[in-house]
Amino acid sequence: MIRKFFRKKASGKGKLDTFLEKYNLPRAYFNINRRMITRGVFVGLFWGFIPMPMQMLAVIAVTPLFRFNVPIAIAMVWLSNPFTMPPMYYMEYLTGNFILGREGIENIELTLDWFSNNIDAIFVPLYVGTAFYSIVVSSLVYVLLNWLWIRSVKEEQCEKEEMRKKKILKEKKREKKSSKKDN
Numbered sequence: 001m002i003r004k005f006f007r008k009k010a011s012g013k014g015k016l017d018t019f020l021e022k023y024n025l026p027r028a029y030f031n032i033n034r035r036m037i038t039r040g041v042f043v044g045l046f047w048g049f050i051p052m053p054m055q056m057l058a059v060i061a062v063t064p065l066f067r068f069n070v071p072i073a074i075a076m077v078w079l080s081n082p083f084t085m086p087p088m089y090y091m092e093y094l095t096g097n098f099i100l101g102r103e104g105i106e107n108i109e110l111t112l113d114w115f116s117n118n119i120d121a122i123f124v125p126l127y128v129g130t131a132f133y134s135i136v137v138s139s140l141v142y143v144l145l146n147w148l149w150i151r152s153v154k155e156e157q158c159e160k161e162e163m164r165k166k167k168i169l170k171e172k173k174r175e176k177k178s179s180k181k182d183n
Helices: 002-006 015-023 034-048 055-062 070-077 085-100 112-182
Strands: none
Touching (some): 034 055, 034 070, 034 112
């Protein structure tokens, strides 16, 4: 279950606590609960879809404004890496053209000279598509992850309740057997 994956181990003072004390970092940005994880995924995906340098610094910059799990957010930013960026940004460009009702550029070359000559035709559709994916897709993933987490907690509670009922039934059976033996 999703919650069990992120569950914190209840041991004494761990490596994380030592690290946080050493660098005087607030523990809130490393909390593992539904709100912090889902917000971290949202923030990381939001910045990860935006074509810009140093996306991780953008995550750190919004840290004081929102409370979220920073390591999760930084990990989500890395979904846009040098291997996934070209198809992601091309998809965003095509989506932006679709939203704006434009035809896209047909003869695309992967050269710096070509990009510098066509930046005005690429820029607006790219960032319209980027806004769509940053807002809509990040929000959908946030809602889905929240739903999965809540569902996981409810399933876990049902399992515990079922185990408790089985335990009570076993105890009642033992009591019946022991009362029959006594008679």
